[in-house]
Amino acid sequence: MVTVHRCITETAASQWLVRWAVLIALAITWSNTQAVDVLADCRSLSNDVDDIHNCLDNYLDAMDDNLADLGTYIERELQGSALLNYQTSQAAFQAYRQANCLWYLDLTNTREDSEQVAKNCLVRMSVERFTELQTLLATASQRQNNFVSGYYVYGANRNSFQPCGSEKRYWVEGENTLIGELQQTYLNLANADLQLMYVVVVGEPDDSVQNVxxxxxxxxxxxxxxxxxxQESDCRLPTVNTAAVNEIEPTNLPSASITPVESDVSSEQSAVGEVFQELRAYFGDWQVDCRQNQNTYSCELLVPFAEAGKKASEAEGDFYASAPATLLLQRRIDKRTTAQLSFPNREIDSVAKIRWRVDNYTFGDIIGSDIRVDETATRQLVTERKFIRDDFLPLLIQGTELGVEVLDNVENSRGERFTATLLGLT
Structure with a gap:
């Protein structure tokens, strides 16, 4: 919420609030084609230097909040390379805005004038960036109705697509080259007969054709x-025969304490089916949570990190919650494993600053991973199947220590180091 500082006079504050509301509304709806000149408006309300600075600060705070909210929405909608490219673009904008505006501090005659001109520049560029992003979102929204997500399966008597939220199953038709690409992509990804694949296509159903x-x-x-x-975040899977689901058979596990977990079926769990069974176990520092329902099962393995030279289990209280970093491995029914490295209450702007190792083998930064930052944590998501299956998991199973280093700068090798034990994982 924007707050007007007390040093503005009552009359000026009233005028300023009206003017502020109008201009911010114009910025949000991106209908104002002229450049925003906040400084002129602030000076028209008061001649007092403090009043002018407070006026500019409130404009700047409002636009920073608007950009942050819009950025959170965009990051929630994007994934993969699109998300990484957006984050790179935002970082470039922040750097350019600072370089483009703060040089005014060295050119104007007085400090008061230079600061006012610089703040006006920051607000103007923020409004332009906000308008640009909203225009892109509006364009994407107009096209969004053409995109349909759901599940596709190809095999004996199957070339079928079931849209998310629909009970109907359709035979897929289109140009021969496109259908050939669809089917070949399926065969390259599937590791079992009639395995469901999540797809996003452009098209529309025709219920009048009943020839299949x-x-x-x-x-x-x-x-x-x-x-x-x-993935777990996708829409609910169509009903499948759970008799074909392979049971989890852990082997060579050390002794563990196993605790049944009593939990309510939350709305999030209900989206993928009623939970029939949930089990929690501890293997050394590793916490394992497994859930099975009528459609699928999944297991999550969580381990806390500690500063290099220390042990996570030596920390007081809940060392999972207080750890400076945690690694979460997720294993699902499709035999796919993903990894998520989290740094609570910390902002890291690039995957290149996070370096991984297992014992003496150094991976460096994980190419192809995604980084997501919000108000609670920085999370690095590693979903590349070949890397996890062929490179990462074999070393984890055979190793004794997992290490990560967060660099101060990608240009040097100085940074904070954290370690986690691999004892208990195998």
């Missing part, structure tokens, strides 16, 4: 933008 047995019509596609193995 077991289907509710055809789905005509004009493009495929994504196909991958399902």
């Amino acid at each position: 047995a077991g289907h509710d019509g055809v789905f005509n596609i004009t493009n495929m933008t994504e196909m991958r193995l399902p």
Whole structure:
């Protein structure tokens, strides 16, 4: 919430609030085609230097909050390379805005004038950036209705697509080259017969065509933008035969304390089916949570880090919650494992600053990983299947210590080091 500082006179404050509301509304709706000159408006309200600075500060705070809220929304909607490119773009904008505006401090005659001109520049560039991002979102929103997500399966008598939120199953049709690409991509990804794949396509259903047995019509596609193995965050999976689900068979596990977990079925859990069984176990410092329901099962393995030379378990209280970093491994029914490295209450702006190692083997920064920053933590997401399966997991299973280093700067090797034990993982 924007607060007007007390040093503004009552009349000036009233005028300022009205003017502020109008200009911010214009900025948010990006309908004002002229450059924003906040300094002129602030000076028209008061001749007092402190009043002018407070007026500029409130404009700047408001636009910073608007940009932060919009950025949070955009990061929630993007993933993969698109998310990384957006974060790179934001970092470049912040650096350019600072370089473009703060040089005024060295050119104007008085300090008061230079600071006012610099702040006016910062506000103007923030409004322009906000307008630019909102224009992109508006354009994307107009096209969004053409994109449909759901699950695709290809095999014997199957070339089927079921949209998210629908009980109907459609036979997929389109240009021969596109259908061939769709089917070949499926075969490259699937590791079992009739395995469901999450897809995003451009197209629309036609319920009037009833020429394929077991289907509710055809789905005509004009493009495929994504196909991958399902993730927990995707829409609910269509009903599958759970008899084919392989049971988890851990081998060579050290002694562990196992605690049944009593939990309510939250709205998030309900989205993927009623939880039938949940089990929590501890293997050394590793905490394992497994859940099974009518559609799927998943296991999460969590280990806390400590500063180099210390042990996480030596910390007082809940050392999982108080750890400077944690690693979460997620294993799902599709036999896919993902990794998430979290740094609570910390902001790290680049994956290149985070270096991984197992014992004496150094991975360096993980190419292809994503980084997400919010008000609670920085999270590095590693989902590249080949890297995890062929490189990362074999070393974890055979190793004794996992280490990460957060560099102060990508240009040097100085930074904070954290370690976690691998004893108990195998």
